[in-house]
Amino acid sequence: MNKLTISLVAVSALALTACAKKAPEQLPPAPESTYAPAPTPTQPAGPIPGSQGHFKQVMAGQDTIYFDTDKFNIDSEDAAALRSQAQYLLQYPQIRATIEGHCDERGTRDYNLALGERRANAAKNYLVSLGIPAARISTISYGKERPVALGSNEGAWAQNRRAVTVVLN
Amino acid sequence: MTIRTIIALALLAAPVPALAQDDAAPPPEAEDEGGLTGSVTDENAWEDLALAIPSFATDREQSTPANSAGTGALALELSRVVYNDLRNNGLFKPTGPDALPKPSYGDITNPQFGTWSGRGAEMLVQGFVRAANDGKLTVGCYLYDVQLGDELTRAGWVVQPADWRRAAHKCADLVYSRLSGESPFFDSKIAYIAETGPKDHRVKRLAIMDSDGANHRFITNGQSTALTPRYSPDYSQIVYLSYLNDRMRIYVYDIGSGRQTLVTESSNATFAPRWSPDGRTILYSMAVNGNTDIYSVPATGGTPRRLTDTPGIDVGGSYSPDGSRIVFESDRSGTQQCYVMDANGGNQRRISFFGGRCATPEWSPRGDQIAFTHIVGNFRIGVMTPSGGGLRHLTNSWQDEAPTWSPNGRIVQFFRTAQGTSGDSSIWQVDLTGRNERRLRTPVGASDPAWGPVLP
Numbered sequence: 159m160n161k162l163t164i165s166l167v168a169v170s171a172l173a174l175t176a177c178a179k180k181a182p183e184q185l186p187p188a189p190e191s192t193y194a195p196a197p198t199p200t201q202p203a204g205p206i207p208g209s210q211g212h213f214k215q216v217m218a219g220q221d222t223i224y225f226d227t228d229k230f231n232i233d234s235e236d237a238a239a240l241r242s243q244a245q246y247l248l249q250y251p252q253i254r255a256t257i258e259g260h261c262d263e264r265g266t267r268d269y270n271l272a273l274g275e276r277r278a279n280a281a282k283n284y285l286v287s288l289g290i291p292a293a294r295i296s297t298i299s300y301g302k303e304r305p306v307a308l309g310s311n312e313g314a315w316a317q318n319r320r321a322v323t324v325v326l327n
Numbered sequence: 328m329t330i331r332t333i334i335a336l337a338l339l340a341a342p343v344p345a346l347a348q349d350d351a352a353p354p355p356e357a358e359d360e361g362g363l364t365g366s367v368t369d370e371n372a373w374e375d376l377a378l379a380i381p382s383f384a385t386d387r388e389q390s391t392p393a394n395s396a397g398t399g400a401l402a403l404e405l406s407r408v409v410y411n412d413l414r415n416n417g418l419f420k421p422t423g424p425d426a427l428p429k430p431s432y433g434d435i436t437n438p439q440f441g442t443w444s445g446r447g448a449e450m451l452v453q454g455f456v457r458a459a460n461d462g463k464l465t466v467g468c469y470l471y472d473v474q475l476g477d478e479l480t481r482a483g484w485v486v487q488p489a490d491w492r493r494a495a496h497k498c499a500d501l502v503y504s505r506l507s508g509e510s511p512f513f514d515s516k517i518a519y520i521a522e523t524g525p526k527d528h529r530v531k532r533l534a535i536m537d538s539d540g541a542n543h544r545f546i547t548n549g550q551s552t553a554l555t556p557r558y559s560p561d562y563s564q565i566v567y568l569s570y571l572n573d574r575m576r577i578y579v580y581d582i583g584s585g586r587q588t589l590v591t592e593s594s595n596a597t598f599a600p601r602w603s604p605d606g607r608t609i610l611y612s613m614a615v616n617g618n619t620d621i622y623s624v625p626a627t628g629g630t631p632r633r634l635t636d637t638p639g640i641d642v643g644g645s646y647s648p649d650g651s652r653i654v655f656e657s658d659r660s661g662t663q664q665c666y667v668m669d670a671n672g673g674n675q676r677r678i679s680f681f682g683g684r685c686a687t688p689e690w691s692p693r694g695d696q697i698a699f700t701h702i703v704g705n706f707r708i709g710v711m712t713p714s715g716g717g718l719r720h721l722t723n724s725w726q727d728e729a730p731t732w733s734p735n736g737r738i739v740q741f742f743r744t745a746q747g748t749s750g751d752s753s754i755w756q757v758d759l760t761g762r763n764e765r766r767l768r769t770p771v772g773a774s775d776p777a778w779g780p781v782l783p
Contacts, residue, residue, distance in 0.1 A: 228658075228662075230617070263726075263744070263750065264706075264726075266663075266686040266687050266700050266702075266706075266728050266729065267554060267555060267687075267728070267729065267774075267775065268555065268598065268599040268612065268642045268643045268656075268687065269640060269642055269643075269656065269658075269663055269686055271554075271568075271575070271596075271598050271599070271642075272598075272612065272614060272619035272640040272642045273640065275596055275614035275617050275619060276614075276617040276618075276619075276640070277617075278617070279614075279616055279617030280617065283616075283617075297596075297617075298573065298574070298575060298596070299575060299596060299614070303529070303531070303552060303554070304527065305526060305527050305750075306527060308525075308526045308527055308747075308748040308750065309747065309748060310725075310746040310747050310748075310750075
């Protein structure tokens, strides 16, 4: 929880200083711990491989990609994140995933629902191009209904324009 | 919760021949305008009109399910509803029953014109309520011109006790229509989304209320997010978007039975539902592989028809009152703009060329205007003609969106979102002059208002 708080602060600071396209560029913290094996086999702590909790931990922030205002294109940074996601999905071929498309609050309701669909589909199409069967990936748009950043400023909006991949258990 | 048609009653108590409600009012263009001059688009003249609305009276004190204190108290409440209807919409500045002497039952059809002219009243609204043995209420409503010492119009209604407010709204509509020459609108309902909880965990429930906020009722329990409701033209159903089972689909909720059905079976996301004016067709938007287009389907089910096919977002839509055309939004040009097409999808053409973005267009029930969200930095409610001319802004706030028309096309409701971490939303309304703006009182936060037609 501490880690999350710190990274959010870093994001806000960045957003204030520049009109950065990718506010969460400073996210995630270095993934030094993510691939670390459990210390001993007698302590099977941590999420089960192939679960959403495990996926989120391994992705270390790369479960989410971010978009410019009104845009839904996949840039190089998004592509890198999606490659990580694809690797995971190839490693656990039994799991399915859904991609949630989101928008910032500065759009009208219906349009944002459509735009969220576009973003989720852009992410899905990229994963499919990397060899993930389309049948394993569903999409859903939440438009502007589920923000993660609550402010009404460019920094918050940049965090909310996103597509989040969630593993279905 | 079926909508009961209230019975218009011929009033017997006055010396002139009894008339049905529709016949009671002379044509609005009649020579007697009650001292009003000028166009109805200028409410200032109306505000100057001294309109007195004293307490209604009852023939004898009786118990009634409509008011625990009996028909005398109910009579006062009826006049308060009439007063608040006429006062809250910026059209008149009436004086209400709590500041006026109370006429006797006999005075209702035989007003003390001298008393009222002495108080400076130019117009006088009086009424009565009687309870019958079967519990039904008879409500009479009279509009008098004090200076002429004459009756302008009257009407009466027989209602179930639970519908007593509707009789008051009908009375307000009678007065409003007679004095303005406009169509009535108070006896109508609003569907909307009730919002609770923080911005990032907002609970959104389908809810309904009368046009003045009374008779409020939550329809859904909030477990699934509900969005963008629209009343069917006969008020029997509500079409809306639900995230039930973590899918984005549109349902028709039947108010009488409480059951809901899917509008169309599809594995794709469907949203932004709208009724055609005759209630036979539902317009909706569907995203297929990220590309959203507009479709129509018979309200009773059937084969959907695709109306748009551009590679971009075509979404929403609102029928012209005659059902022949649809105004919708599309970003095919690069940004959200408003377009008009025939109801079958033909003749698609852009109508908004005034800069900024044009979103959520809604055709006026009168057909002469389209209200929309104009995104120019901030979100403002604007109106334009169906050809895209005559742009006027009705509001100027940080984020006003999703206009819906009053049944008579004189008032626009919309929702306003607060800037910042609260993100609170509330329903507001403004008349076509843009001068009379007010917030509707709702129990919790509110968005996506959808105003239905005047009740029969």
